[in-house]
Amino acid sequence: MRLNDDEKAMLDGAEGPAVAAAMDLLVRYGEALGADRLCDTRNVAGTMTQPSPVKASLVRAGGWAKAYAVLNLDSDGDFEIPHMRVPTCQLQQGFGDDALGLTPYPPAMIELQSDAESFYGNHGVTILATCTPYQVGNLPVRGEHCAWMESSAVVYANSVLGARTNCEGTASTGAAGLTGKIPCWGNHLSENRHGTHLIEAAVPVDGFLEWGMFGYFVGETVQESRPVVTGDLHRPDLADLKHFGAATASSGGVELYHVPGLTPEAPTLDAAFGGRAWPEPIRYGRRERRAVYETLNAQGDRTDVDFVLLGCPHASLDQIAAAARMLAGRTLYPGTELWIMTPRALRTVADRNGYTEIITRAGGRVLTDSCPAMSKAAPPGTRVFATDSAKQAHYLPAILGIEAWFGSLEDCVDAAVTGRWRGGLR
Incomplete structure (x- = not known):
């Protein structure tokens, strides 16, 4: 990978061993993905505070810094964790105090999570604790490079907001928060954001239930590709679009979709496909709608x-x-x-x-x-x-x-x- 002077300095330890470990992880990660460079990000969303038995054992053995090193940096190093270099938030995690007595969820995990929030909050992680960070303050702008986890958040960021992120993991987001860097590949590149399939709704898609079923059909049909959806689509609201995207990411692995005239990178059908010829449409009709409903039930x-x-x-x-x-x-x-x-x-x-x-x-x-x-x-x-x-x-x-x-x-x-x-x- 081609590193600039700032990135080389971080890799060589100029900002301490934790940042060096983070940069080493990102270089290895990028090379495995075939990326030739890193891109700058000022928006990271990960799962630093998610409690687990593994995290509990690491904390007992070496403290919270050790847990971060192993789980968020893929490192066995023994070093302090500095303040996050760029804005970083925590996505959804385990149940909190409001679920005590309602579930068989272990109280020890709730206590561990509370301790984690204190540690990571003091290190620059904003505890939003939701799979919908865009509903509570983390709203990236069009074209912004992000490093987000959580499939439904990723597809919303890419498609509805026009931000740019791949579906990242615990380690890559942990490294991105300390460096402000993420491998520049996949959804970060303009040429990878054009549509691949055309899905046409031949029945009305109106409201939460219908957008969810349509999304489930779309995801199952295109898997990890980039659908462009048209047809009898009534104007969705925020809930409809997050439900649609979550369904596409569940039945398939969709990280980006286009709705011509609605989503920011698709003012027209031509724009959605990047000027290329449109593929033959795949029809979503009464039979397909019925099949989705029966599958889910x-x-x-x-x-x-x-x-x-x-x-x-x-x-x-x-x-x-x-x-x-x-x-x-x-x-x-x-x-x-x-x-x-x-x-x-x-x-x-x-x-x-x-x-x-x-x-x-x-x-x-x-x-x-x-x-x-x-x-x-x-x-x-x-x-x-x-x-x-x-x-x-x-x-x-x-x-x-x-x-x-x-x-x-x-x-x-x-x-x-x-x-x-x-x-x-x-």
Whole structure:
């Protein structure tokens, strides 16, 4: 790789052994990827504070600096960790104090996470604790080079915001935070950001449920390629686009999509494909829509619902407000739990607006920092859950061994207050 003078100095130890280890990791990483240079970033989003038994053992053996060296720098070095060189935030992590007693999640992991937040916060990591950092202050601008983890955050940053990031890992983001550098390859390069497939919706795509199902079809169809989507698309809002992107990244591995006339790098269909000839469109019609719905609802047959999960990716304030309106004056079915996952910053706003009180009065919970898939924990005794998230319907049955129902917000609230799944495709 070609390094500039600043990068060579960091690699040679001019800014200390931790930064040198970080630069060594990035050089090895870049060479493995075939990158010929590094690019500058001032926006890193990683998982420094995520608790785990491995992290706990490293902290016991050598302290938090040792844990960072091993997990975030792939190094066995014994050195202090300096302040982050560039703005760096923590994405979603484990459950916090608000989940104590509600889940089988170990209290020791909550305590470890709290200690981690203190250490990393003092070293320049902003603890946002959400998979949707763009909802709570981390909003990169078009063309900005970022180093982000978390598939749904990455696809939103690339597609909706027009920022540039690959789907990074724990080590590469740990190194990027200390250096302000990341290998310049993949989505950082303009020539790799043009569309590869054309998907045409022949049925209306309007609202959260429909954008999620359409996204699941798109991801399954193109896998890790770059879809351009057109057709009968009604104008989406923030929640629709984050749900669409999360679904494409779950059923496939999409990191970038274009919606001509909507997403910033695709003012036209020609622009989306970089001036190249358009491929033959792949049709999403009634049959394909039905097949997606049946796939997402083919993971069980018991209609008794123990648990309803909303907010994946983390719920927006509008989504929390909509759930509160539907739950006003109602009570959850005995033995059925309802959780709404959201960033802690938005939970504060929901509290202030009275939404949390309405949801809590009905028997539900507004929880923060994590989700059942990330923390691998659901209410004790859960056998069947319902969700409006294609991503959670895709992952949670495999992670926790439970059955899943997927449907609209209305279907999920109905399941929460009746204890039964009565949803269906309309």
